[in-house]
Amino acid sequence: MRPRRLRLRSLAALLAVVCSVGSAGCSIRKLAINSLAGALAESGSVYASDPDPELVRDALPFALKTFESLLESAPENRGLLLATCSGFTQYSYAFVEAQAGRLEFSDYPESRRLGERALELYLRARDYCLRGLELDHPGIGERLVSEPGDAVLELAAKEIDLVYWTAASWGSAVAAGLHRLEVVADLPAVQALFDRALAIDESYSDGDLHQALISLAALPAAMGGSREAADRHYARAVELSGGRAAGPHVTYAASVLVPAQERAAFQRTLTAALAVDPDAAPPLRLANHVAQSRARFLLDHADDLFLEPLEPLEPLEEAEP
Numbered sequence: 001m002r003p004r005r006l007r008l009r010s011l012a013a014l015l016a017v018v019c020s021v022g023s024a025g026c027s028i029r030k031l032a033i034n035s036l037a038g039a040l041a042e043s044g045s046v047y048a049s050d051p052d053p054e055l056v057r058d059a060l061p062f063a064l065k066t067f068e069s070l071l072e073s074a075p076e077n078r079g080l081l082l083a084t085c086s087g088f089t090q091y092s093y094a095f096v097e098a099q100a101g102r103l104e105f106s107d108y109p110e111s112r113r114l115g116e117r118a119l120e121l122y123l124r125a126r127d128y129c130l131r132g133l134e135l136d137h138p139g140i141g142e143r144l145v146s147e148p149g150d151a152v153l154e155l156a157a158k159e160i161d162l163v164y165w166t167a168a169s170w171g172s173a174v175a176a177g178l179h180r181l182e183v184v185a186d187l188p189a190v191q192a193l194f195d196r197a198l199a200i201d202e203s204y205s206d207g208d209l210h211q212a213l214i215s216l217a218a219l220p221a222a223m224g225g226s227r228e229a230a231d232r233h234y235a236r237a238v239e240l241s242g243g244r245a246a247g248p249h250v251t252y253a254a255s256v257l258v259p260a261q262e263r264a265a266f267q268r269t270l271t272a273a274l275a276v277d278p279d280a281a282p283p284l285r286l287a288n289h290v291a292q293s294r295a296r297f298l299l300d301h302a303d304d305l306f307l308e309p310l311e312p313l314e315p316l317e318e319a320e321p
Helices: 003-019 023-041 044-048 053-073 078-103 108-134 140-146 148-154 157-176 187-201 204-217 227-240 247-257 263-274 282-300
Strands: none
Touching: 044 053, 044 282, 053 078, 053 282, 078 108, 078 157, 078 282, 108 140, 108 157, 140 148, 140 187, 148 187, 157 187, 157 204, 187 204, 204 227, 204 247, 227 247, 247 263, 247 282, 263 282
């Protein structure tokens, strides 16, 4: 077992002891819970570098419920709020919404059910991020809805992680909830948060910000979507990741090329995703495995996604001697 996992097991044992302390040790208990919460909040790299998506899928629900339990005792722990927000967002994207997509062609009712579950998980994640922002900006959740352009100006560079994950969770909710007007109505807040994140650090997390913006730009033009913007964010995401991330290729293929019915480009883009070495960047290992699994599924179901078959390449003419 890895030393990090041993450390987490020891921390879990500490939690059991801490929870047994009575009211006389309230301050000690609070200190211990905050220490434990901080350590657990920093454990994301253990999951991110794991090569086994199924193992992480099975482990994450327990971890997320542990985070929520700790927040009952440490409701203002900024790191734990961020970890809970990002954890629910990533779990929903990688395992719930992804499974909904896989079942779309074989079990549509279950696909719809999982799609609704993904939406609720994104909203749950968003609420944790908003709680984190509220610590320094009381009432900002309401201001983001009523006056998003002004509200985001309060957010400083040191808050970039919370700004990004609030935008990512909220934006994912909008994309998954296009059938619900009350969710779509929050799109201006999402756009303002992403604009603020771009202004703070457009290269955030080696291109993650631009990858998220591919999906936002792929929305219908009536909702502010733009093919030109989607192409630009895709190119920038690939550039900033140094070609080590499969995610931008898969997001672009699914969000942009399928609606545009550009099958040849779709195949080329997903082939590029599968060419990424998942082990080249350990922090991206899990994300790359998840993205490449989705790429294989999309390629296997290309006939279901495109109206026209892929035209075979013209054979090369042999040069005359």
